[in-house]
Amino acid sequence: MPFRVEKPGMLTLVQDLGRWGHQFRGLTVSGPMDQFSLRIGNVMLGNEENDAALEITLPGLEIVFQSECCVALTGANFRIEIDGVSAPAWTVCRVRNGSRLVIKGFSGTPDGCRAYLCMSGGIDVPVVMGSRSTFTRGRLGGYKGRALAAGDVVGLCEPKPLWRLAEGFFCPPEFRPGRFDGGPLAATDGPQADAFTEKGIKTFYNEVYTVTNEIDRMGYRLDGPVIEHRTGADIVSDGIVHGSVQIPGDGKPIVLMADRQTTGGYTKIAVVSTWSAARLAQKMPGDAVRFCRVTEKEATKYLVDFESDLRAVDELRATYRSRRHTL
Amino acid sequence: MYDEPRFLGSGDSCMVVEFSDAIEMAANVRLQSLRRKLAAQDIKGIRESVPTYRSLSIHHDPIILPREKLERIVQSALCGLGDEDDRERRILVMPVAYGGENGPDMANVCSHTGLDEEEVIKRHTSRDCYCYMLGFTPGFSYLGGLDESLATPRLKNPRTLIPAGSVGIAGKQTGAYSIDSPGGWQLIGRTPLKLFDPDDPKNPTLIDAGDWIRFSSISDDEYKRIKREADACGYAPERRVETNAVQG
Structure with missing residues (x-):
């Protein structure tokens, strides 16, 4: 269930939560620059938190889907268009076979430079040393160890059952990491x-x-x-x-x-x-x-709070899904 | 080495256990033992621990394992820490084709040290080098123990591309480039061993911190033979364990 890259934008990389456990070999962790936005995007779709997504630096990416799936854009307030129509960020959107998704610019004043495009099932690239994250300097992981380029065809993993029912789910602003x-x-x-x-x-x-x-x-x-x-x-x-x-x-x-x-x-x-x-x-x-x-304790509190926010988003999604299911 | 290791904060998810502020073999041996001990206990909440010359960085998940609890665990691990690891050397024999096109800077090293090529090779292979840590690029080892008469300053103009396996000298350091990378070391030879192989799920890196490297001179033909084997189906280098008394 792949998609094809038409325009890669400035820098688009496949990232999951990173390649842990190899720093003693001199190999860095990589992973997302803003892990919190990536994790919320995955939870919105019903994915695993560690599923791989696209880390998009600045607008410009253009991709065409070759099968249907659900996507969610989190992180910076990039403006997203699907088949020429504006689509909301922080919202699960459905794309169809042949849909063209374009990151057009910002919606309003830019509030960041990196966004995460998560897709149901997560991106399927080979797992290298325990992770799908791209480490460009080491030319390993991700899509052939490099940033995406025009013409690349990228696959997706099998999504969880009922993935379609996440369509339309919206992450309330109070749970978005940029709020502070x-x-x-x-x-x-x-x-x-x-x-x-x-x-x-x-x-x-x-x-x-x-x-x-x-x-x-x-x-x-x-x-x-x-x-x-x-x-x-x-x-x-x-x-x-x-x-x-x-x-x-x-x-x-x-x-x-x-x-x-x-x-x-x-x-x-x-x-x-x-x-x-x-x-x-x-x-x-x-x-x-x-x-x-x-202090370290105060710094840790942000992480504890995020975990409870993430659980709250997950519960909202589950409720949303069960209501749609019964309709 | 400090009498008591220092616990230093390194953010909300890492604690550094510092044994010394200098490059000291005794401190490094001790932190390698701590690292192995913690790894063997498989403590929930420790993500990994990373050795350097003189300290061990312990990466942890502060929600599962808060700092105070980690400190207590490390403190008790330190208490029972012997120096038994001190007596054994885990040695990796690293075959190297010296000079010629494999070691384009051999002439520089000869002219700087005043030794001929044969003597440089003899001295480079005569002493085991200790791997304090890996860093710079995946699989690159920081070695100590080079015969000081071989010390040669770095190139004034670093190369933009050095092929993986190149063995060089930089000041009193020696080592092998693990992947193709830029660098300014004086290249004296090349090893056919694959020092970093991300597709090997078990051992992506050949050398581990705490290992000893024994360089051994091979011919260009032998280099080609091992390289072919390493590329085609992997090559298991010679490894041995010796007691420390052999080499003082």
Whole structure:
């Protein structure tokens, strides 16, 4: 039950929740930049949370379906058209054999740069080392280890029974991950927080930083006031996580993201919380960001809250489906 | 090495257990034992643990396994940690075709060190190197223990493409490129072993942190033979376990 890519847009990648368990081999996790949007999209369709979907960076994608299925677009507020007619985001839409789906631009003021197009059953590409995620630098996973290109024909896995009954289901705005945007990014002290002067730490948590043009799935380079080291910027390499904030010799932060290197030799002043790292992933060059210092417990609360939101969306979907079923 | 390892926060889903702030064999051996011990216990909520030169990053799901609970588990694992792993060496013998087109920078290394090619090969194969960690690219090992008389600075102009299997020297480090990648190491030879194979579900990487590498010199013909075998049906390299007393 495949679809064909007419125009790939700037960067369209197959991603599931990532290739865990191989960082000790030097292989990074990859996975979505905004895992929360991907997971909600899958739950809306009745998929498994880990099913693979398309991570679409900026509008421009155009695909033609060669069989019917249901789709849901989550994440940034891209405008979606199916067969020339506007279709709502955060809503399960039905497409038919021959349907053309186009990501046309934004609906209103852009609120992010990455959206997830989830499809019933999830995208079927070979599982490589436990995951369908694309890691382009390693040329592995996803569709032939690369971003989608015009002419690619991509398959879907067998959807769950009753998948059609999700059609029309709508995720209420209060469950969408973008609802807190505009606030500061929560960060905990990093493993080398003691390598910075008190002034350096204050600068990091109090000043405004700007997202530069140097952003990709590996990391976000920020510009702003220089952060002062106590001694130097170099350490004997140690581990890096999604959200690690490295401060190299120039004193400007680099936040490491989904395709980060597994280890690195720069001091890490802080680690952006899992929740806030996904919010940062929606920022675009020129956007301003601030950081606020939280404890690990406070950072974890966002994750706990998301889990209960996700369950709530799943229950709503189940109720929606059973009502449609009885009609 | 610290008297007591430090527990450092690394976000809401990772804790770093730091044994030292320097490259130290004793610290690395200890963190490898901790890593193996935790892996053997198969603790619910630990996603994976990643060794580096001097620390172990433990990735966990904070909803299933909160930080305080993880700290207690690690603390008790540290208590019973012996140094028995210290006495055994897991050795991987890595065949290398030195010089010629396989080692285009052999002349650089010879002129920098003042040794002839035969002597460079002899010294490169005479000492086992310890793998502290893997990183940079999948399967790339950070090795320690190179004969210091072979130390040669990196190329001034890094190459944009180095073929997988190339063996090089960079300062006091030596190692093999696991996949085709850019790099600035002085290339002295090439191994036919496949260091990274994502399609091998059991062992996508040949070398594990904590292993020892014993380089062994082979002819170009032998290189071709092993390479053919490795590409066609996989090639199992020689592995041995020795006690540490053999090499001081």
